[in-house]
Amino acid sequence: MIPEISDLALTEPGTIGPCHVGPDALQGIKRQQTNPTRWNGQGWHPFAAALRDSGIELRENIAACGTFATDAGGTAYGLPHGVVIARSTAQVAALLKAAQQLRVPVTVRGGGLTTEGESVAFGGVLLDMTGMSRVLHVDSAALTVRTEGGIFWHSLAEELRRYGMDYLSAPLNLTSSVGGTLGVGGIDVNSPRLGCSADQALSVQVVTPRGEIVECSDTQNAELFRRVILGYGQFGVITEATLKIRRYTPLRMHYFYYDSLRTAVEDMQLLNRNDASDYAGILTIMDCAVNLLVAFDSDEREAAFKENWQVQLRGHGEAGFALCMLRRYALRPWKLPEAWYLLQRKRELFPEFRRPEYLRDGLMHDRTVVFSRAVWKFWGSKQMVIPDLATSAEKFVAAVERGNAVCRKYFPHYTLYMVGIKLRAEHKPHYEMSCIPPDAEGWAYGCEFEPMMDDRVYSRDYLQSFKNAIYDIGVDLGGSYYRFGGMMKGYIRRVFGDEVVNRHLAMKREADPAMILNRDVIF
Amino acid sequence: MRTVDVVIVGAGLAAAAAAKRLVDAGLETIVLERFQLPRHKICSGILSPRGHRFLLENFGPLPRETLHDPASCRGVTFHFPSMVSMPMDFYGGTTPHLHRKYADHWAIQRSGAEVHDQTAFVGLQDNGDHVIVQAKKNGEPVEYRARQVIGADGPSSPVVRAVYPEYQQSIPWFIVGQKFHEIIECPLDEQYFHFWFHPDLGHYTWSHARDGRQIVGVGFKRGDNFAKKHANVVNYFSDKHGVRLGEPLDDEGCGENFGPSLINRYVFGKGNVLITGQAAGFLNMIGEGMSCALHSGAICGEAVVEARLRNRPMQEVYRSMIASEVRRTSDQWNPLKIAFDRPHEADFPAALMALGWRDRAKVLRDMWNFVVLYKEFKWGRQIMRAALQRPLIGGYSMRNWL
Numbered sequence: 001m002i003p004e005i006s007d008l009a010l011t012e013p014g015t016i017g018p019c020h021v022g023p024d025a026l027q028g029i030k031r032q033q034t035n036p037t038r039w040n041g042q043g044w045h046p047f048a049a050a051l052r053d054s055g056i057e058l059r060e061n062i063a064a065c066g067t068f069a070t071d072a073g074g075t076a077y078g079l080p081h082g083v084v085i086a087r088s089t090a091q092v093a094a095l096l097k098a099a100q101q102l103r104v105p106v107t108v109r110g111g112g113l114t115t116e117g118e119s120v121a122f123g124g125v126l127l128d129m130t131g132m133s134r135v136l137h138v139d140s141a142a143l144t145v146r147t148e149g150g151i152f153w154h155s156l157a158e159e160l161r162r163y164g165m166d167y168l169s170a171p172l173n174l175t176s177s178v179g180g181t182l183g184v185g186g187i188d189v190n191s192p193r194l195g196c197s198a199d200q201a202l203s204v205q206v207v208t209p210r211g212e213i214v215e216c217s218d219t220q221n222a223e224l225f226r227r228v229i230l231g232y233g234q235f236g237v238i239t240e241a242t243l244k245i246r247r248y249t250p251l252r253m254h255y256f257y258y259d260s261l262r263t264a265v266e267d268m269q270l271l272n273r274n275d276a277s278d279y280a281g282i283l284t285i286m287d288c289a290v291n292l293l294v295a296f297d298s299d300e301r302e303a304a305f306k307e308n309w310q311v312q313l314r315g316h317g318e319a320g321f322a323l324c325m326l327r328r329y330a331l332r333p334w335k336l337p338e339a340w341y342l343l344q345r346k347r348e349l350f351p352e353f354r355r356p357e358y359l360r361d362g363l364m365h366d367r368t369v370v371f372s373r374a375v376w377k378f379w380g381s382k383q384m385v386i387p388d389l390a391t392s393a394e395k396f397v398a399a400v401e402r403g404n405a406v407c408r409k410y411f412p413h414y415t416l417y418m419v420g421i422k423l424r425a426e427h428k429p430h431y432e433m434s435c436i437p438p439d440a441e442g443w444a445y446g447c448e449f450e451p452m453m454d455d456r457v458y459s460r461d462y463l464q465s466f467k468n469a470i471y472d473i474g475v476d477l478g479g480s481y482y483r484f485g486g487m488m489k490g491y492i493r494r495v496f497g498d499e500v501v502n503r504h505l506a507m508k509r510e511a512d513p514a515m516i517l518n519r520d521v522i523f
Numbered sequence: 524m525r526t527v528d529v530v531i532v533g534a535g536l537a538a539a540a541a542a543k544r545l546v547d548a549g550l551e552t553i554v555l556e557r558f559q560l561p562r563h564k565i566c567s568g569i570l571s572p573r574g575h576r577f578l579l580e581n582f583g584p585l586p587r588e589t590l591h592d593p594a595s596c597r598g599v600t601f602h603f604p605s606m607v608s609m610p611m612d613f614y615g616g617t618t619p620h621l622h623r624k625y626a627d628h629w630a631i632q633r634s635g636a637e638v639h640d641q642t643a644f645v646g647l648q649d650n651g652d653h654v655i656v657q658a659k660k661n662g663e664p665v666e667y668r669a670r671q672v673i674g675a676d677g678p679s680s681p682v683v684r685a686v687y688p689e690y691q692q693s694i695p696w697f698i699v700g701q702k703f704h705e706i707i708e709c710p711l712d713e714q715y716f717h718f719w720f721h722p723d724l725g726h727y728t729w730s731h732a733r734d735g736r737q738i739v740g741v742g743f744k745r746g747d748n749f750a751k752k753h754a755n756v757v758n759y760f761s762d763k764h765g766v767r768l769g770e771p772l773d774d775e776g777c778g779e780n781f782g783p784s785l786i787n788r789y790v791f792g793k794g795n796v797l798i799t800g801q802a803a804g805f806l807n808m809i810g811e812g813m814s815c816a817l818h819s820g821a822i823c824g825e826a827v828v829e830a831r832l833r834n835r836p837m838q839e840v841y842r843s844m845i846a847s848e849v850r851r852t853s854d855q856w857n858p859l860k861i862a863f864d865r866p867h868e869a870d871f872p873a874a875l876m877a878l879g880w881r882d883r884a885k886v887l888r889d890m891w892n893f894v895v896l897y898k899e900f901k902w903g904r905q906i907m908r909a910a911l912q913r914p915l916i917g918g919y920s921m922r923n924w925l
Contacts, residue, residue: 016584017583017584019584019585020584020585020586020587020590021585021595021618021619022616022617024616024617025572025595025615025617025618026572026575026576026579026616027615027616028616031576031579032579032580032583032584033580033581033583034580035543035580035581036547037582037583037633037635038546038635040635062549065549066549069832076547077548077825078547078548078549079549122547382833457829457840457843458843458844458847459825459845459846459847460821460822460825460844461822461848
């Protein structure tokens with residue numbers, strides 16, 4: 001007799017199905033489906049009709065849908081049934097109401113800079129937030145800006161400059177959207193002083209998965225605010241946000257070069273602990289050329305640094321480092337190809353950071369443009385594969401060194417980007433189940449491990465093994481990750497534990513009974 | 524004539540993995556299977572932990588119906604003529620004992636592709652910008668027009684035959700047959716897959732428990748007599764291991780292509796036709812082909828998506844992407860890797876070191892005697908050449924591939 005295939009129905013979102021193989025299968029680690037099943041399309045036609053009745057433009061042609069086939073990660077491919085470009089909060093609310101009623105998955109996308117397929121729709125409707133990209137109001141006196149959620153950071157920066165203002169912190173990759181960044185974190189080289197990008201939000205307007213429009217902040221609908229900030233898009237769509245801003249200042253840049261990851265990290269942590277700089281971050285060429293970037297907003301801060309802290313840093317200047325490298329490779333002639341690569345990379349990279357249109361009188365203007373250009377030109381390839389580790393200050397060196405060993409094993413060339421994040425004690429509830437590790441006090445530290453793909457083509461399988469090897473370190477050390485959604489969501493229960501995840505799952509079910517908003521990202 | 528994006532021939536695990544990637548990316552995909560689904564499949568069903576993880580991450584947890592009894596396997600035990608036995612546990616813990624009939628059906632259903640069963644592939648015609656696939660559904664001719672065709676139809680692949688008519692004559696073929704016996708007494712641990720390095724028994728001799736019966740399997744060169752070979756193994760088990768079995772209740776056998784992974788001679792297709800899974804030659808050591816079928820199938824699907832969406836040459840993309848799976852699979856057969864690394868999913872060097880030095884010497888001698896059995900295929904030089912390539916170019920040469 002042919003047995004019925006009983007478990008064909010989808011496992012309840014967010015839960016892990018039963019394992020019939022054995023309690024110790026896969027080392028007893030409960031794993032779950034991380035490559036989502038394409039939504040079957042049931043209820044699509046009534047949904048499409050409902051949208052058209054409400055005057056919402058829905059694009060179903062293959063060209064419109066195909067535009068969103070993948071994200072910056074370039075490994076997950078999916079196709080929505082239709083695309084809606086966000087035009088207003090009311091329109092988003094109407095869409096979510098219909099979707100909730102007809103159980104149609106909604107994937108929200110800003111700049112599409114996710115790397116694990118979080119902004120890729122495996123069927124259902126894709127809501128493109130870039131249609132809502134206006135700055136609504138700049139208050140130079142109160143130092144705030146009200147903006148729509150779909151705006152890119154570079155557009156916001158451009159608008160703010162007209163008022164002589166600047167945002168506090170944003171990802172170096174400026175084509176991510178404000179709404180998307182508030183939902184996941186966002187780190188900048190000034191994060192050791194000003195915190196992650198999400199922490200600069202004073203209040204946000206959210207459309208909940210049931211289609212209600214709610215304004216929330218630390219004092220108004222505080223619980224929703226906690227869930228939406230760093231909430232990975234599970235509890236609502238951010239349509240508008242009020243952000244803290246500051247006066248624009250050009251930067252006084254200093255670079256220190258190291259040949260040891262550990263020393264550079266220790267020096268960066270020293271600066272952060274003592275509030276010795278306004279900006280501090282590490283960018284490397286593999287583990288041989290480690291650059292600690294230190295910058296200041298004012299001459300006074302720069303002078304204080306020079307007086308008190310510069311002597312304590314163990315990094316070299318450019319000439320000193322060149323000598324150091326010369327000695328290193330003279331003793332290791334078999335590593336000459338590596339030296340050649342470093343030299344080539346230096347020749348390409350350095351002029352980009354010193355372009356005369358941005359560097360005037362020793363000051364760097366529009367750092368956001370300089371960094372963002374460089375990121376896309378020299379680090380962004382057709383696939384941005386950037387697994388990361390986030391840990392407390394104490395565990396950070398170990399995480400970086402172990403992650404570096406994994407990179408060495410998998411790729412000939414790679415880069416590491418490290419930065420600290422100042423934590424806001426009063427925002428602790430925001431940080432639960434986010435990129436901020438639960439045991440971090442004062443500062444959290446993050447390191448991105450990015451292979452340089454050059455012209456090589458790697459299978460997703462190979463890249464996935466690499467990411468798994470990095471993420472296993474996080475489980476081992478008890479840290480967190482910046483990108484734990486989508487294809488990496490199998491790590492969520494492993495790092496945060498069942499109790500926390502189940503609590504969030506219960507909240508998600510309450511907020512989104514049909515589980516339609518950004519499915520398969522976290523739950 | 525039905526026009527689709529991709530036609531996949533075969534409805535096994537490689538096909539399911541490829542179909543999953545294609546369907547996710549929104550490509551209209553049809554899977555052709557010559558039998559009615561769910562269909563029987565000859566296989567030990569012992570999936571490696573890596574394959575288990577792939578199934579879970581792509582298709583979800585395995586339903587109970589997709590597993591035999593015992594549902595899991597703890598590891599592999601090697602037996603040697605000198606009567607030394609070496610049990611080795613899998614690194615990842617226990618691993619599924621798949622009931623291929625239902626597991627394959629479940630996976631192909633979960634992929635979301637449209638499946639046309641009872642439709643046998645007959646031939647194809649690659650016209651440059653599309654391929655015409657000829658098939659027979661219940662004896663009636665039927666045609667499909669597709670941009671790409673994926674051959675995921677097992678070792679004696681009709682798609683490979685259609686694209687490379689000479690290839691299958693150029694490689695040695697083995698027959699593996701297994702008989703299902705009633706158990707009277709069996710001291711072999713049912714939690715393990717048992718394998719014999721014994722040149723007198725056959726090229727590939729194994730036994731394990733399934734659904735209350737004991738499987739006795741033997742692999743041999745095409746042309747030998749299955750009944751005689753099998754009877755010899757049963758007598759050996761009885762004499763040396765005290766295994767007492769009843770008359771066989773059932774038997775089955777099929778042809779296998781052991782060679783391509785050993786000597787890095789894979790066949791990946793040409794033009795708009797891509798070959799994957801065991802049809803391409805992927806087979807892990809100890810004959811487990813499911814995990815590499817899943818991974819290579821997925822890579823094949825990704826390559827089609829990547830090449831189409833980014834307008835890049837299909838075969839070139841597929842070959843660059845599949846290199847990692849080739850490395851992993853061929854590493855399992857690479858003597859230098861076996862000696863100095865850990866290419867397998869169970870720890871052979873540790874199990875060897877756990878033995879006394881006398882037993883270690885016996886094991887190495889027995890293994891050498893077993894390897895000599897394969898001398899006639901003249902693989903030695905090719906294996907060594909591939910093994911030396913590995914550290915020099917960081918992989919295996921693509922020039923040997925078809």
